[in-house]
Amino acid sequence: MEEDKVTQQMEELRVEDGNKDGTGDKKSKDGGKKKNKGGGGGESVGRSELNPQPQYIEDRLSLYNKLKEEHDALMAERAAKDSKPIKVTLPDGKVVDAESWKTTPYLVACGISQGLADNTVIAKVNNGVWDLDRPLEEDCSLQLLKFDDEEAQAVYWHSSAHIMGEAMERVYGGCLCYGPP
Structure with missing residues (x-):
């Protein structure tokens, strides 16, 4: 099942990060907890994306890029031919x-x-x-x-929901089916 694979990938990512409880805290050598801190200097902030990404993300992006290329070509043709x-x-x-x-x-x-x-x-x-x-x-x-x-x-919040959905997929491995109304 796809969900089982994603759950396994999430667990592997947590183990690689030294973070089995999923809180974003890292254990220091002395056993205490050290918080991930934001800031400059190229430090990683917060959670990282699943690695590797589930295949459906790459498939969806490839399909989008193909359709976008076709759409852009049609729009350019239409602009050249039908502009007034x-x-x-x-x-x-x-x-x-x-x-x-x-x-x-x-x-x-x-x-x-x-x-x-x-x-x-x-x-x-x-x-x-x-x-x-x-x-x-x-x-x-x-x-x-x-x-x-x-x-x-309403448009802004709808768009924001799509961005949050992408984060759920890419960071937490969520499998989304249907968007908001």
């Missing part, structure tokens, strides 16, 4: 000139101010949630949502 001038309407009624399949909400935000771009969590295009790096496709309305917006918070 579009109008982007902001909530205050201002209209910004842009190019379909090239201009992103992030680029529009940068055109307004770098501070706005840096603080924007997610965009809404024609009232639908839209990634900041996804190119605009046609004339549209655009809202740039900061963290004080409830929808932006």
Whole structure:
């Protein structure tokens, strides 16, 4: 079973680190406990990743890289072939000139101010949630949502849950199946 292999890898990692209780504490030569301390100087901080990683992590990353490469090629082709001038309407009624399949909400935000771009969590295009790096496709309305917006918070927390899930897999060997809603 995959879980048994992962559990065994976790135990081997703890033994290699001299840490059988899983607390992150290291036993010193005199039998006392010495805490791992954060700080500079290239010291390792906290727990390290499983070594070797479960095979499914490498398989998933390979599949992602393949699909990303295909997607990037399709997007470049689409931008070269279908790009045209579009109008982007902001909530205050201002209209910004842009190019379909090239201009992103992030680029529009940068055109307004770098501070706005840096603080924007997610965009809404024609009232639908839209990634900041996804190119605009046609004339549209655009809202740039900061963290004080409830929808932006939900997106931020959802993304954070995926990052925590990756940590659970890579550090603790968790086998995740389904993400948050």
